[in-house]
Amino acid sequence: MYRPIFPRHPLAFLTPLARAAGNCHHALQRLAARMGVTGLFPISVLAIGALAALTMVAPDAHANEPASPSAPKEAKAEPKTEARPAAKAEKSEKAEKAEPADAPPEAMDRLREKLAQRLGAVRAPGSKSPNDLQVAGKNPEAPLVPKPAAKAKPARAGADGALEPHAVALHPAGPAHWAYNGAGGPEAWASLKPEFAACSTGQRQSPIDIRDGIQVQMPAIQFDYKPSGFSVLDNGHTVQVNLPAGNGITVNNRRYDLLQFHFHRPSEERINGKLFDMVVHLVHKDPEGKLAVVAVLLERGSAQPVVQAVWNALPLEKNEDTPAPGSLDVSQLLPKDQRFYTYMGSLTTPPCSEGVLWMVMKQPVQLSPEQLNIFSRMYPMNARPIQPTAGRMIKEAS
Ligand SMILES: [Zn+2]
Numbered sequence: 001m002y003r004p005i006f007p008r009h010p011l012a013f014l015t016p017l018a019r020a021a022g023n024c025h026h027a028l029q030r031l032a033a034r035m036g037v038t039g040l041f042p043i044s045v046l047a048i049g050a051l052a053a054l055t056m057v058a059p060d061a062h063a064n065e066p067a068s069p070s071a072p073k074e075a076k077a078e079p080k081t082e083a084r085p086a087a088k089a090e091k092s093e094k095a096e097k098a099e100p101a102d103a104p105p106e107a108m109d110r111l112r113e114k115l116a117q118r119l120g121a122v123r124a125p126g127s128k129s130p131n132d133l134q135v136a137g138k139n140p141e142a143p144l145v146p147k148p149a150a151k152a153k154p155a156r157a158g159a160d161g162a163l164e165p166h167a168v169a170l171h172p173a174g175p176a177h178w179a180y181n182g183a184g185g186p187e188a189w190a191s192l193k194p195e196f197a198a199c200s201t202g203q204r205q206s207p208i209d210i211r212d213g214i215q216v217q218m219p220a221i222q223f224d225y226k227p228s229g230f231s232v233l234d235n236g237h238t239v240q241v242n243l244p245a246g247n248g249i250t251v252n253n254r255r256y257d258l259l260q261f262h263f264h265r266p267s268e269e270r271i272n273g274k275l276f277d278m279v280v281h282l283v284h285k286d287p288e289g290k291l292a293v294v295a296v297l298l299e300r301g302s303a304q305p306v307v308q309a310v311w312n313a314l315p316l317e318k319n320e321d322t323p324a325p326g327s328l329d330v331s332q333l334l335p336k337d338q339r340f341y342t343y344m345g346s347l348t349t350p351p352c353s354e355g356v357l358w359m360v361m362k363q364p365v366q367l368s369p370e371q372l373n374i375f376s377r378m379y380p381m382n383a384r385p386i387q388p389t390a391g392r393m394i395k396e397a398s
Pocket residue numbers: 165262263264281348
């Protein structure tokens with residue numbers, strides 16, 4: 001679309017430059033006014049200078065390429081795109097007059113956007129216009145800049161990635177990351193990565209609505225939990241507590257070590273159709289790598305000491321496994337009545353691996369409304385939808 005500029009007069013090229021510069025200047029001033037930032041004027045002068053210099057460089061073929069703020073080549077790519085306003089300004093005076101002041105050339109939009117990004121502003125959610133910027137601090141839910149991947153220190157359990165239900169590295173530059181709603185929501189999990197296929201093809205998925213269990217006598221789960229140090233990780237999907245070796249359970253003469261526990265809101269499992277306010281999943285692994293998860297349902301009531309200790313140690317940053325002061329006695333998280341439902345299922349997060357032994361405690365444990373609110377502010381909804389039971393055996397301790 002672009003036609004090179006061949007000025008008839010040796011100084012003719014200055015006309016579009018002046019026009020672009022004026023446009024740029026006003027756009028930046030408007031931006032500064034909207035953001036309440038002062039002192040932008042020197043920046044705009046610099047930007048105009050850069051723009052003028054760049055118009056001398058070869059024009060673009062990629063002006064419509066999406067901006068990739070995290071791409072390291074950004075600096076190299078800029079000259080090409082920023083050359084556009086001069087070309088556009090040259091195109092027609094009519095067009096320029098017809099354009100309201102709020103619609104500067106697209107390269108100006110991008111320049112403004114970049115400046116705004118540097119100044120800590122983000123585009124308003126749902127807006128396609130780079131004019132609709134808002135200062136990030138006003139909207140705590142809007143992500144600022146994606147965190148670099150793989151900063152998350154995998155927990156002890158992380159040695160086996162497939163068995164780590166929640167310590168999945170983030171891939172901000174890749175395709176949609178899995179989530180609980182939107183493009184990366186549960187319906188799309190299987191399509192996000194080949195290794196997530198079980199999320200849709202699996203026949204024994206979790207969670208389920210637990211009903212019609214067969215009532216039998218089952219030996220109690222032998223809990224071997226003791227006070228131990230712990231660390232807390234906000235992995236972007238939940239709050240997870242990682243534990244050192246030493247805690248475990250024995251079920252069917254098999255010992256499973258407790259690796260971590262984490263929370264969902266509302267409860268993922270249902271009992272006869274009933275949802276609970278939250279659930280905590282205690283994830284264990286035996287020496288062969290088999291997983292056993294104990295689910296403790298949480299309902300509104302009195303304060304829960306283990307939950308409080310975890311909330312007190314919430315990390316300020318996501319994806320940083322943060323050692324907590326003091327110790328935690330996980331046994332305080334268990335209900336008095338330790339009868340349970342049991343069935344075979346899967347991880348409830350990608351990769352949705354099956355072969356997980358589930359034990360859902362029948363008696364819920366209470367947490368206070370304040371404790372519930374704290375988690376709700378971080379994760380209002382992080383529960384996978386109910387999966388088909390598909391004739392699976394569910395046993396229930398009578
Ligand atoms: Zn879970």
